[in-house]
Amino acid sequence: MSGNNPDLRDKVDQSRGFFKKLQLVVPALKEYRKLEDIRAADELLRKQVFDKLDESKSKLETLRKAMSDKGDFTSLTSIGAIISQVQQISGEVFHSQQGSAGISPNIRIDEGTLNKLYEYDYNFVNSAEQISSTVSGSLTEYTSGTSTAQAIAAKIGPMLDDFKHTWKQRLESVENILVTK
Template identity: 40%
Template sequence: MDTQNGNKDIRVAVDKNQSILKKIQLVIPGFRGYREKEDIRTADELLRSQIGGVLGRAVSSLTTARQNAINFNKFGSLNFIGNTISVVETFQGDIVHGQQGYSGFAPAIQVNTTVLDRLYEYDFEFVSKCKEIADTCSQLENVSGMQDPDILASLNRISDMIKDAKRAWSQRIETVEGIKE
């Protein structure tokens, strides 16, 4: 199954990689829900890793931009590039190393798979925001033809995009934490 923007749906990959034991677990009453939630949790982990890679690409582009700014005497933007790198790295860490749920056999908070699937679909939009950040950062790599005000304007745009992505991530976390049956 493809998403709207051509990315593969990670849930399909998780389903395809089910061992015979997992398939048996899916037919055992009382165990099926546990198994399905564990698979969705695995998909969430893969998605977080994917987002971490995308934001890592953004950091790499910004690091290249910083080195090129030094090479081309664009010293007025160095501090702002460094600050942006720090913000992206922190955000990347929040996503990759953030708390994840554990489904367990008798969890305190029960989440049905319909709600989890809806959250997962929401995450695809979040991934596209992160890709937009990385793409915009990559445009800064070649600062040789740019003036400091143009570089700063691009960094401000990236900063706004990061704020939007952080807000979306916070809303996702709040939604997950607020789900109780």
């Protein structure tokens, strides 16, 4: 884990209240509490990814407005398509499957599996930050006249494709987690 993005599992563990600490003492609830805390950390991570993607979408909408203000209507469709992709991906991230610990789950998911899912999602924070940074830089380049909207779409499109591909692998991993033998 990088220094920029702390491991949220530790933060969730440190913020346990009395009742949650008590659950860790009761043998029947100990594992449930640990699994729920990993899920809570994973949810916080996915919220960060969603926020970064939403920030990127907002900046792309600013770019689209700048294009319109300049009378540059030739690439509005390609930037609109990029905005749609970001919106779709952010929705998938926000509403994604995260595995269920539950007191008596239908399908048992162990701590190692939830930690694997957390690690997957942790990497998405960095990817979302890279997309956001690229979008910010592209907006600056466009408004200063050093880049075109088509060049920007050509730069951001592959990043989104990579993100979607990796996200699909995560979903397949979750589906494999849910298969019992």
